[in-house]
Every structure is written in structure tokens, then in C-alpha cells.
Amino acid sequence: AQSVTQLGSHVSVSEGALVLLRCNYSSSVPPYLFWYVQYPNQGLQLLLKYTSAATLVKGINGFEAEFKKSETSFHLTKPSAHMSDAAEYFCAVSDQSGYIPTFGRGTSLIVHP
């Protein structure tokens, strides 16, 4: 069984500040991990994914995430927030034995001037 916990349903940052969105997972086998972004009234778009290669994964729009096995974490970061980053962010986990990722409840990122 696999699960995802996203800490904080809302995260608020100032424009230009560091963005940190937290994701912890549980999986009985080595996981594959994903971050998706959802803009209002749109579908989900893949930001980045980890599939057992480099532990630091770079994605689109300046986001990156680091897989830390010892902490069972896959936190999403961006050095400097833009207003356009305001959206809902979802972490998801899957493993090679299953084919359906399990999604977290999402974190709403609010960026204020």
C-alpha cells in the first residue's frame, strides 16, 4: 500500500521568496514520485517526476524536488516565487508493482506582492 501526505493545505509566500511545499510518502517498495500543478479550472500538469535516477530532480518553471529516502520525503522547492506560481500543487506516489499513482490532498500556493 502507498500513501502521500502533504503538510499544509495552504502555503502563503511573498513574491521573490523561497517556495517550499512538503510531501511525505509511504511505500513498501522503492517509489516513483511526482509533483503536479493545477491552475484554476484546468487539469493537472506534470512539474517533475522521480523514477530512481538522480535524487535531485529538476522540473519546469524553475521547480525542483529532492528525494530523501531516510526521511521518506519529496519536498518541492523554488528559489523565487512568481505571482504566476499561484496554483494547487499535488504530490503523487506509485511503485513498479502498481500502475495507478496515489495523490495527496493538495497544497494551495498563494503568492502575494
Next chain:
Amino acid sequence: NAGVMQNPRHLVRRRGQEARLRCSPMKGHSHVYWYRQLPEEGLKFMVYLQKENIIDESGMPKERFSAEFPKEGPSILRIQQVVRGDSAAYFCASSPGQASTDTQYFGPGTRLTVL
């Protein structure tokens, strides 16, 4: 290459009516997934289909919900005798292979409102 298409984007139904949601996967994708998203919640898996086959429907409610992905045409999610609790956003995703490793591409969703 067009993305995943879903229609209608918004659907309003009265209690007891039927809702039909359509999804056309990306060209070359033979794996289709349906998810439901309730307010303040993440995506909940409903069903996974390949052409003419239901692979996993473990997330589908036992009654009133059905899905198909025919050899020709879009995938259809059908909800019979809708109730207010069915109001949600329904997303379709497709992938070229299994979603555990291959990227899923999501459609814009259908927002169902049951009056």
C-alpha cells in the same frame, strides 16, 4: 498533437438524470484513467481502461457508475440517476504506457453540478 480532450467542460443535471462525460486521449495513448476531485480534496482514482477493456475499476462506486473505452471513439464515464453528492470535477488522463512510470496527461476536466 492535441492534448487530452474532455467534453462537456461543464454539465448541469437534475437529480435522477443521467450524466455522460467524454474523454479523448492524446494521439497514440491507449491507457485512460478517470479521477474524481471533490472540493478541498485530491484526486481519487476511479477506473483504468485500455481499449475495449476495463483493467481496474476498484475506485468506482458499485452502483450507477460505469465506464467504457471502445475500439473507436472516446472513453465515456456514465453516471445514472445522479445525486447531489456526484457534484464534482471529473478528470480524465491518458498515458502511452502504465501510469506508474509513464507520465499521465490530464484533460481540463468536466465540472458536474447536480441540482
